[in-house]
Amino acid sequence: MSDAAATSQSTPRDALLVASDGVPLKVKLAKTTAAARRRAFLLTLPLVLFVLISFVFPIGEMLVRSFHNPVGGNVVPAFAESIAKWDGKGLPSEEVFEVFVKDLARARKVRDVGKTVGNLATRVNYEIPGSRSLITKSARKVGKIKNPPYKDALLAIDKRWSNPHVWLVLQRATTDYTLSFYLAALDRRYDKTNNIVQADELYRIYIPILLKTLWLSALITFLCFMLAYPVAYLLSTLPLRTSNLLMILVLLPFWTSLLVRTTAWIAMLQTQGVLNDVFVSLRLIGNEDRIQLIYNQTGTIIAMVHILLPFMILPLYSVMKTIPPSYMRAARSMGASQTYAFIRIYFPQTLPGIAAGTLLVFILAIGYYITPALVGGNDGLLISNLIADHIKSTLNWSLGAALGSILLVIVLMLYWLYNRLVGIDNLKFG
Amino acid sequence: MKLSSRMKSPAFAALCVASVAFGFFTGSVLGTIGFFLAFGAPYFLMTELPPYASIAERIGQYVFLMICTMIFLFLITPILVIMPLSFNAEPYFTFTDGMLSFDSSAYSLRWYQDIFNFGMTDPDGTGSAWWQDMWNNSVWIGAFRNSFFIAIMATLLATGFGTLAALGLSRSEMPFRTLITSLLISPMIVPLVITATGMFFFYAKKDFFPFFPDGLVNTYVGLILAHATLGIPFVIITVTATLTGFDQSLIRASQGLGANGWTTFRKVIMPLILPGMISGALFAFITSLDEVVAVIFLADVDQRTIPRQMFSGIREQISPTILAVATVLVLFSIVLLSTVELLRRRTERLRGLSPG
Numbered sequence: 001m002s003d004a005a006a007t008s009q010s011t012p013r014d015a016l017l018v019a020s021d022g023v024p025l026k027v028k029l030a031k032t033t034a035a036a037r038r039r040a041f042l043l044t045l046p047l048v049l050f051v052l053i054s055f056v057f058p059i060g061e062m063l064v065r066s067f068h069n070p071v072g073g074n075v076v077p078a079f080a081e082s083i084a085k086w087d088g089k090g091l092p093s094e095e096v097f098e099v100f101v102k103d104l105a106r107a108r109k110v111r112d113v114g115k116t117v118g119n120l121a122t123r124v125n126y127e128i129p130g131s132r133s134l135i136t137k138s139a140r141k142v143g144k145i146k147n148p149p150y151k152d153a154l155l156a157i158d159k160r161w162s163n164p165h166v167w168l169v170l171q172r173a174t175t176d177y178t179l180s181f182y183l184a185a186l187d188r189r190y191d192k193t194n195n196i197v198q199a200d201e202l203y204r205i206y207i208p209i210l211l212k213t214l215w216l217s218a219l220i221t222f223l224c225f226m227l228a229y230p231v232a233y234l235l236s237t238l239p240l241r242t243s244n245l246l247m248i249l250v251l252l253p254f255w256t257s258l259l260v261r262t263t264a265w266i267a268m269l270q271t272q273g274v275l276n277d278v279f280v281s282l283r284l285i286g287n288e289d290r291i292q293l294i295y296n297q298t299g300t301i302i303a304m305v306h307i308l309l310p311f312m313i314l315p316l317y318s319v320m321k322t323i324p325p326s327y328m329r330a331a332r333s334m335g336a337s338q339t340y341a342f343i344r345i346y347f348p349q350t351l352p353g354i355a356a357g358t359l360l361v362f363i364l365a366i367g368y369y370i371t372p373a374l375v376g377g378n379d380g381l382l383i384s385n386l387i388a389d390h391i392k393s394t395l396n397w398s399l400g401a402a403l404g405s406i407l408l409v410i411v412l413m414l415y416w417l418y419n420r421l422v423g424i425d426n427l428k429f430g
Numbered sequence: 431m432k433l434s435s436r437m438k439s440p441a442f443a444a445l446c447v448a449s450v451a452f453g454f455f456t457g458s459v460l461g462t463i464g465f466f467l468a469f470g471a472p473y474f475l476m477t478e479l480p481p482y483a484s485i486a487e488r489i490g491q492y493v494f495l496m497i498c499t500m501i502f503l504f505l506i507t508p509i510l511v512i513m514p515l516s517f518n519a520e521p522y523f524t525f526t527d528g529m530l531s532f533d534s535s536a537y538s539l540r541w542y543q544d545i546f547n548f549g550m551t552d553p554d555g556t557g558s559a560w561w562q563d564m565w566n567n568s569v570w571i572g573a574f575r576n577s578f579f580i581a582i583m584a585t586l587l588a589t590g591f592g593t594l595a596a597l598g599l600s601r602s603e604m605p606f607r608t609l610i611t612s613l614l615i616s617p618m619i620v621p622l623v624i625t626a627t628g629m630f631f632f633y634a635k636k637d638f639f640p641f642f643p644d645g646l647v648n649t650y651v652g653l654i655l656a657h658a659t660l661g662i663p664f665v666i667i668t669v670t671a672t673l674t675g676f677d678q679s680l681i682r683a684s685q686g687l688g689a690n691g692w693t694t695f696r697k698v699i700m701p702l703i704l705p706g707m708i709s710g711a712l713f714a715f716i717t718s719l720d721e722v723v724a725v726i727f728l729a730d731v732d733q734r735t736i737p738r739q740m741f742s743g744i745r746e747q748i749s750p751t752i753l754a755v756a757t758v759l760v761l762f763s764i765v766l767l768s769t770v771e772l773l774r775r776r777t778e779r780l781r782g783l784s785p786g
Binding site: 033036037039040041042043044046047048050051053054055056057058059060061062065227230231234238242246248249250251252253255256257258259260261262263264265266267268270272273274277278281282306309310332338363366367368369370374384387388391392397400401404407408411412415418419424425427 | 456461464475482487490494495497498501502504505506507508509511512515522523524525587591592594595597598599601603604605608610611612613614615616617619620621622623624625627628629630631632633655656658659662667670716719720722723726727736737740741744745748752753756759760763764766767770771
């Protein structure tokens with residue numbers, strides 16, 4: 001009834017509202033909204049482009065390098081083409097041998113970076129340890145082979161060429177795209193018949209280090225939580241003036257250089273350091289049996305807990321600050337004990353802060369590099385240290401990239417979880 | 431209870447006596463100070479408990495405050511310890527007996543002198559020759575120059591682009607907001623080793639970057655790009671936080687009064703978000719100043735920064751010069767922290783969130 005009355009009084013339903021220039025208002029509104037969206041997007045565009053070039057493309061390049069390694073194919077391109085057709089049974093045919101001998105003899109004269117016989121030898125050596133000399137030695141001698149049969153001539157240079165496994169590896173090493181590095185990063189390898197098997201016990205290093213990294217990060221996160229919770233609680237309950245003062249004790253380490261704090265922990269923890277001195281002067285330990293606290297796992301844990309603690313305190317504090325103290329008083333007045341009121345009333349309200357703090361600390365901890373490298377000794381090293389090692393020292397870039405990609409996947413999953421649970425907008429400092 | 435009345439109480443007298451006794455036990459003044467802090471701080475932090483609190487709760491509160499004091503000591507002691515150690519007359523990282531008994535000859539400024547001298551061709555020279563030598567050859571001074579140059583350029587880039595993007599992100603019409611924010615924050619989340627590895631591969635591309643046919647590795651530009659990227663999340667976070675309380679109708683009002691986009695930004699938006707911008711810039715600056723992984727991967731000896739120099743100093747020959755540099759850096763971070771705190775309080779006061 002009222003509907004009909006309203007329609008009869010105002011414009012008829014099918015007549016559109018129009019602006020002064022006759023365009024329907026709906027169209028105009030859509031146009032302005034679209035323009036506003038475009039303007040907002042254009043404001044972020046320069047930074048998005050900047051981050052794409054300086055950050056996203058580099059990460060993409062790393063991902064590509066983890067499965068794309070054209071070195072083998074670059075050194076002996078003709079051979080790569082001919083062995084790709086080989087079915088992997090027995091030894092390759094005489095033609096393949098001929099192409100290999102000629103290609104290797106030609107490659108020996110090449111001096112371009114990344115295209116030398118040495119590069120190919122290194123690449124093969126990743127899969128058959130000790131086979132480097134086979135390639136380099138043969139490359140020196142193949143120049144003398146002028147006539148067929150090439151197969152017998154090559155076997156005469158080195159017996160190992162009669163092993164089909166060598167040719168299987170060469171076939172893999174000369175294809176541009178390979179999963180070998182991911183297998184290596186997961187302590188797996190191809191066996192003599194191209195099946196994926198677990199690496200020999202002696203060579204299993206990456207999975208144990210990855211597990212150790214996750215375990216140590218979890219431990220560090222837990223320790224940070226145990227230390228941060230009481231401090232955050234105290235800061236949130238004290239009068240503002242006092243808590244601002246004490247907050248300096250949290251923020252100063254947060255603002256102090258990572259290197260400075262790591263150096264400080266060396267001064268604190270070494271055998272002649274401050275902490276051992278204090279223990280000795282308190283007669284807790286004798287002067288002779290000072291404790292080794294640094295250059296091992298203990299040093300890594302202590303220093304990392306110190307460095308990451310503010311990242312736990314700040315989110316907890318910002319959540320605890322918003323919890324009204326009257327809730328606890330209400331619980332007490334209704335007969336709850338201090339402990340019961342804490343567990344049932346206070347603790348559940350701090351869960352968002354706990355989620356934010358633990359996820360942030362855990363994410364930061366599993367990627368740590370500098371502190372373990374400086375105070376970790378040998379058993380305090382984390383996965384990042386191995387990645388840096390492969391990029392900077394052993395120069396097995398593809399393996400470093402594969403390890404990095406695995407770490408990246410773990411971090412991105414945690415980041416996604418953080419986004420779901422906490423929301424990226426709630427990230428704040430101070 | 432007021433502070434003054436607490437200092438007159440018998441408990442305080444007992445605390446003083448116990449501290450001195452403990453000092454004699456350990457044979458050092460530092461023992462007295464440590465004991466006084468560990469047991470006295472909780473006493474001063476105690477708040478009035480409600481009348482119904484039991485004696486167990488009172489003891490519980492004291493124990494809780496003692497634990498908190500320990501954690502605060504854990505946080506701050508390492509940073510305080512390096513300061514006196516940097517004045518050590520001996521080339522060690524440890525307190526000598528002379529230092530503990532406050533013997534003035536056990537202290538010296540030689541490591542601060544060494545910041546200048548290390549790497550100079552003629553450290554005993556005089557006049558302008560010395561200054562020139564110091565400016566050009568001193569390893570640490572070179573590292574300071576590199577660090578500040580890279581940090582300032584990176585901060586300008588990050589703050590400029592970051593503020594612009596934060597303005598877009600805080601608009602209600604922004605499309606794909608979560609996705610883009612996550613992307614822009616990710617340099618802070620992705621482990622530095624991964625970022626640096628990717629940059630090491632990508633920036634090394636030959637004939638890809640304009641003006642840099644040999645790639646960006648081992649150039650200042652590469653490092654500035656890398657550090658700007660790492661600083662961007664901090665700018666985004668702080669500026670967006672300032673903008674959450676920002677009244678968007680002010681922009682419409684300004685436009686309604688005939689101002690164009692640039693004038694609106696300069697006269698209306700900028701003054702309101704300036705504290706956030708400065709905080710973000712300081713965060714980006716300290717991030718760059720502190721960053722070492724990207725420097726290890728991307729820089730040559732010519733681009734050595736302070737943290738890079740400290741890193742190799744700790745690994746190769748550990749000398750108290752590092753502690754002297756560390757002390758200078760701590761003083762610098764105190765200045766930066768104070769600035770950020772003042773800005774934060776100013777913003778809170780302007781919004782009426784804090785009593786001042």
